[in-house]
């Protein structure tokens with residue numbers, strides 16, 4: 160693949176360079192810098208995604224070394240739960256501004272990989288089990304960052320859905336799930352936001368390392384999606400740079416001391432590698448440098464307080480209210496006029512607000528839930544707030560801490576218990592093996608809940624946990640996900656009712672690990688993981704199998720209630736518009752996330768019962784009603800037809816529901832979508848039923864093949880074979896029916912049949 164002229168490519172800059180210089184542009188100068196060659200400057204890249212991890216000193220890609228202070232926004236697991244694309248865009252803008260202030264040209268994010276299994280160690284860095292949510296969030300984030308003249312790196316392309324053996328494992332996937340589930344979020348982000356760079360993942364796909372995968376890097380990304388930017392490797396993802404350059408990789412990171420540059424030069428000299436590929440890579444690196452240089456705004460500063468306020472806003476929107484049962488005559492939350500409160504749990508004092516690994520950010524400030532809650536409750540005139548840690552981060556049981564916590568809970572009128580996963584449990588680099596909270600915390604939960612029935616749990620976690628023990632023990636549970644540096648204030652505001660929670664889950668919470676779609680195929684064996692659940696990832700699996708779940712995709716409670724009515728659908732050029740009236744039927748102002756789900760009963764393709772087709776949100780005062788419009792785009796309804804190797808919009812009567820979650824559907828309507836019926840050329844292997852269905856061949860086939868007439872005539876009336884003759888014969892390829900056909904001249908009969916099929920094909 161040679162260079163092409165595009166805004167991302169600087170052919171002029173490389174025109175006078177030697178082969179050696181061009182090859183050297185394609186690998187890093189250091190851990191975080193590209194090389195400066197001739198007039199072409201080097202640029203600085205840093206992790207990402209939920210804040211900058213700019214390292215002044217020695218670099219590393221595992222989050223070990225320190226980094227300059229930067230605003231720590233909620234990681235994707237939290238941010239995704241906002242279902243708020245404008246907010247994600249604003250977070251992106253703020254991140255872009257911080258990059259400008261730090262001289263960072265490219266921020267290494269977002270991660271839009273699908274959460275295939277809740278065990279994925281890095282799920283906290285990803286948005287959702289659903290490709291529409293992941294892709295839309297990723298695109299909004301990219302557009303926000305890039306609006307500030309800073310590049311992004313859409314990662315990890317592709318099918319890096321686990322951490323176990325991540326640098327070698329092959330994700331073995333069929334064409335439809337590949338296209339409809341795993342590539343869809345990347346495709347949307349590439350088409351809707353044109354990231355300056357795409358980062359190829361470590362793993363293999365169907366046996367081929369992604370860094371050397373011409374199908375993914377050239378055919379799909381460039382050929383189909385018209386991607387013009389630069390492809391950078393994940394750090395250390397390249398095994399064979401020559402193969403990688405040939406396949407479409409432009410920049411290998413980090414620096415390798417020039418080793419692979421020399422290999423590239425040798426390969427060109429030996430005729431093994433086309434110099435045009437080296438030119439393409441070099442021109443794209445030069446293009447990135449030119450773009451970054453032109454967009455740089457030296458001297459930029461950022462308002463750390465304003466960004467902290469934005470981090471709080473994003474954290475507040477990320478919180479999902481999971482449970483709020485009445486204690487006495489009112490739900491436990493919000494905590495108003497509750498009297499004395501015991502705050503229990505080390506995580507109230509030492510919050511866990513991001514995950515481990517390369518995304519680890521050094522925050523500019525940190526809201527501590529204990530302090531924020533104490534302040535907020537004081538403001539309400541609550542008598543006293545006490546604190547007991549209850550457990551330690553080490554997960555070693557400590558009965559004295561439990562006893563102290565139980566006493567504090569019993570002495571207060573209400574208890575807020577902070578529990579959750581610890582840093583060691585979920586991290587980049589390895590997966591989890593179960594969904595449980597630490598055993599010492601579960602023991603504390605039981606003891607505290609027994610002592611204080613008015614207990615609310617605030618749950619900290621970046622990936623799905625088993626909520627059954629929580630739901631069995633306490634009347635109220637707040638999902639505090641991973642919320643970034645503003646999470647403490649956000650949690651306090653939600654608990655005390657200053658804010659009405661409106662976040663929604665972007666992942667199903669199963670009843671049991673054994674229920675999950677990838678359970679029998681995760682994390683694979685001997686460096687192969689088979690994506691055996693196919694299309695049925697996340698809620699699509701539980702719906703198709705009619706299984707109960709603990710909490711459905713899209714779920715989230717509010718301090719108010721909403722009703723949907725009057726769904727109206729309109730079919731248009733690029734999709735369907737769904738308009739529904741939403742009413743706030745409760746006593747408080749609140750925000751409803753309207754989710755539109757779409758199905759096609761009787762489809763000719765294997766399909767999920769329903770898929771998320773679009774979403775929108777609305778803020779409503781008590782008693783207020785508003786019309787909400789949700790756009791459902793055709794591209795999200797299309798299926799990948801393997802027979803023709805492209806996406807197809809199937810014609811038919813589509814079913815549309817709006818709801819508050821994938822299992823709480825309020826309205827239903829149907830809409831005709833024109834679409835396209837794929838017609839394959841007829842041949843001798845076409846079945847009689849297929850030939851009869853053809854408008855040209857159908858009425859004529861009995862002339863060429865009189866035997867077929869008996870099927871048309873007898874149909875279901877002939878029960879001599881004790882079955883449905885039409886069905887039985889209809890399934891026989893017409894070429895093979897020749898064998899049942901009495902004929903004086905079988906060759907002529909066959910020729911007549913072939914002529915008929917060809918004539919039919921010529922009609923289309």
Ligand code: BGC
Pocket residue numbers: 206219220221267314393394517
């Ligand atoms: C991670 C990437 C990260 C890179 C640089 C890798 O280990 O997978 O997400 O951007 O390191 O730190």
